[in-house]
Amino acid sequence: MNRLVVVSNRVADPRKTASGGLAVALGQALEASGGLWFGWSGRIDEPGTPGEGDLHLQTAGKVQLATVDLSREDHDSYYLGYSNGVLWPVFHYRLDLADFDAGYIGGYRRVNQMFARKLAGLLKPDDVIWVHDYHLIPLAAELRAMGCKQRMGFFLHIPLPPPLILAAVPQHEWLMRSLFAYDLVGFQSNADVAHFSRYVGTETPAIVLGEHEFRAFGKTLRARAFPIGIDVDEFAQLTHAKDGQDMYAQMRDEYSRRRLLIGVDRLDYSKGLPQRLKALRQLLEKYPENLGSATLIQIASPSRESVDAYATLRQELESKSGAINGNFGELDWMPVRYIHRTVARKKLPGLYRVARVALVTPLRDGMNLVAKEFIVAQDPADPGVLVLSRFAGAAEQLKEALLVNPYDTDGTAEAIQRALQMPLDERQQRHQALLQRVRDEDVHWWRQQFLDALAATEAETH
Ligand code: ADQ
Numbered sequence: 001m002n003r004l005v006v007v008s009n010r011v012a013d014p015r016k017t018a019s020g021g022l023a024v025a026l027g028q029a030l031e032a033s034g035g036l037w038f039g040w041s042g043r044i045d046e047p048g049t050p051g052e053g054d055l056h057l058q059t060a061g062k063v064q065l066a067t068v069d070l071s072r073e074d075h076d077s078y079y080l081g082y083s084n085g086v087l088w089p090v091f092h093y094r095l096d097l098a099d100f101d102a103g104y105i106g107g108y109r110r111v112n113q114m115f116a117r118k119l120a121g122l123l124k125p126d127d128v129i130w131v132h133d134y135h136l137i138p139l140a141a142e143l144r145a146m147g148c149k150q151r152m153g154f155f156l157h158i159p160l161p162p163p164l165i166l167a168a169v170p171q172h173e174w175l176m177r178s179l180f181a182y183d184l185v186g187f188q189s190n191a192d193v194a195h196f197s198r199y200v201g202t203e204t205p206a207i208v209l210g211e212h213e214f215r216a217f218g219k220t221l222r223a224r225a226f227p228i229g230i231d232v233d234e235f236a237q238l239t240h241a242k243d244g245q246d247m248y249a250q251m252r253d254e255y256s257r258r259r260l261l262i263g264v265d266r267l268d269y270s271k272g273l274p275q276r277l278k279a280l281r282q283l284l285e286k287y288p289e290n291l292g293s294a295t296l297i298q299i300a301s302p303s304r305e306s307v308d309a310y311a312t313l314r315q316e317l318e319s320k321s322g323a324i325n326g327n328f329g330e331l332d333w334m335p336v337r338y339i340h341r342t343v344a345r346k347k348l349p350g351l352y353r354v355a356r357v358a359l360v361t362p363l364r365d366g367m368n369l370v371a372k373e374f375i376v377a378q379d380p381a382d383p384g385v386l387v388l389s390r391f392a393g394a395a396e397q398l399k400e401a402l403l404v405n406p407y408d409t410d411g412t413a414e415a416i417q418r419a420l421q422m423p424l425d426e427r428q429q430r431h432q433a434l435l436q437r438v439r440d441e442d443v444h445w446w447r448q449q450f451l452d453a454l455a456a457t458e459a460e461t462h
Contacts (some may be wrong), residue, residue: 001032002126002127002128003033003034003124003126003128004029004032004035004036004451005037005123005127005129005150006030006035006038006130006132007037007038007115007119007131007136007139008037008131008132009040009079009083009132009136010039010040010042011038011039011040011041011065011066011067013065014027014028014030014031015060022228022443025231025443025444025446025447026447029451030062030063031061031063034062034064035063035064036065036066036122036127037064038066038067038115038119038122039066040068040070040079041067041068042067043069043070044069044070045070046072047071053068053069053114056069066118066122068118070111074114077103077105077107077110078104078107078110078135080307081103081104081107082104082105082108083135084304085099086169087134087135087137087169088158089269089309090161090166091159091160092269092270092363092364093159094269095168097269097309098168100169100170102170105170105171108138109138112142115139116142116143116148119143125149125150127150128151129143129151129152130153130154130450130454131153131154132154132155132157133157137175137178137179138174138175138178140154141178141181144181151454151457152181152182152183152184153182153184153185153186153450153451153453153457154179154184154185155186155187155228155450156185156187156192157366158188159191159192159365159366160187160196160199162195162198163198163199163202163203166195166199167203172203173204176199176200176203176204177216177217180221182221183221183222183454183457184223184453184454185222185223186223186224186225186450186453187224187225187226188228188366189225189227189366189367189393190396191393191396192225192366193212193223193224193225196223197211197214197223200216212224220458222453225396226446226449226450227367227393227396227441227446228366228369228443228446229372229441229443229444229445229446230369230373230442230443231443231444232376232439232442235349235373235377238345238346239350239377241346243346244346244347244348244349244377245350247349247350247351247354248350248354251350251351251354255295255354257293258295258333259293259294259356259420260295260296260297260354260355260356260357261280261294261295261355261356261357261358261359262296262297262298262351262352262354262355262357262359263296263297263298263299263300263358263361264343264348265299265300265301266300266301266303267303267313268303268304268310269309269310269313270362270364271300271362271365272363273300273313274313274316274320275406275412277298277317277320277336278320279409279413279416280294280335280336280413280416281327282409282410282412282413284328284335286410286417287417290417290420291328292333294335295333295334296335296336296337296359297337297339298317298336298338299342299351300317300340301342301343302340314340317338317340318338318340321336321338324336349377350377352373352378352384353377353378357384357386357387357419358370358371358374358385358386358387360374360388360389361389361404361406361412362389362391362392363389363406363407365391365393365394367394368388368389368392368394369394371386371392371394372394372398372438374386376438380428380432383427383430383431385401385402385420385422385427386398386402387401387402387404387412387415387416388401388402388403389403389405389406390403397437397441398434398437400429400430400431401430401434402418
């Protein structure tokens with residue numbers, strides 16, 4: 001078995017629950033091959049610090065963790081600037097929020113080169129390298145330039161926008177060309193693959209060899225959708241563990257007279273939170289039978305707070321939820337409980353299970369794992385209903401959810417009302433179909449599909 005090397009911006013200890021399903025799934029594959037996980041340590045060294053750029057090696061069970069620190073300047077331009085100020089907004093179709101500062105690209109290239117240099121020294125000839133996400137698009141090109149011939153795959157966790165949106169990134173040609181240094185590129189959804197195929201067909205000299213095969217720059221690349229899943233067994237276990245059950249019992253008692261709606265997101269403009277609050281307001285206005293009853297618990301975990309757009313969004317949410325409570329609230333009922341905090345992972349299933357409806361309504365999302373977690377946490381005998389944005393990657397798989405256009409306030413409010421009114425047998429049927437799909441296409445399936453496809457590619461011959 002070839003050793004698996006995973007590279008991602010952040011590295012997690014796969015043995016810790018808090019790390020989440022992805023870390024567990026990658027951890028299992030890493031463990032089986034005695035693998036290596038490489039990335040940023042999360043530490044920022046101030047200028048002149050003696051340890052700047054040092055490589056830290058640690059072992060977690062049979063897995064080796066290798067991390068490097070970033071200088072303040074590199075962190076600001078590579079992570080905050082180019083990755084989260086340019087690529088994140090553009091890839092989520094938000095050109096209006098992108099900050100095309102010409103200085104960022106230098107840091108992005110520098111960190112990818114530094115990662116490649118540090119990683120190259122740790123590689124063995126027959127390693128299989130799996131690079132994750134938009135922070136590290138050019139990593140394989142940098143490794144190839146250093147003579148690395150290993151098999152390399154890349155998975156993009158966020159959406160790929162249509163060609164003319166992508167073309168707004170000043171370095172789009174360089175970025176997309178650098179994808180051809182990989183043997184396999186994985187996307188979340190078929191929509192993303194279609195955008196890639198159109199981009200390659202119109203903006204590059206590539207020949208489209210087949211639905212999933214492209215030839216350009218002297219290289220053949222395979223690109224396909226691999227929709228990421230969750231660790232269903234792990235999440236089901238959390239649901240039945242003490243913390244999950246305690247949370248469920250506590251919430252059930254507290255909200256026994258109410259009908260709970262739940263939203264769990266990172267506080268991010270891609271998640272459609274202001275639109276969600278607007279739909280809730282519309283629900284209360286249009287269907288007054290929900291007054292005194294429907295309660296949205298919206299948990300939004302702090303995220304990238306030093307990027308301006310996030311601070312503005314935070315203020316907007318606080319003011320919108322305050323206004324709804326002010327307009328509709330009673331002494332003994334408030335329609336919105338907005339909580340700006342991360343909830344411990346072991347408590348999430350209890351929260352999901354007590355909710356009648358989950359609102360997963362991003363404006364764009366690569367996949368959205370909350371939708372899948374909600375399904376797994378439900379009681380099959382009396383399941384809640386998933387209201388899901390058609391613009392989440394998950395919508396391609398989860399057709400039995402109530403699919404909505406989050407920009408359509410009226411339509412979303414109607415879907416929420418329908419979810420609240422849905423008869424038991426319809427809820428059960430929809431849940432059963434959804435659970436089956438989430439189970440069949442879990443995170444282990446995803447990992448195996450990707451690694452099998454990578455193993456099936458021709459080894460790099462340059
Ligand atoms: P994210 O944008 O972070 O991930 P998502 O998939 O919804 O989005 O969530 C990831 C995890 O974070 C889930 O396990 C969820 O439970 C947890 N989480 C979110 N909000 C939380 C909160 N307030 N408290 C506690 N836990 C919370 C990116 C892409 C997604 C893609 C994933 C995986 O943007 O589209 O699904 O990667 O590929």
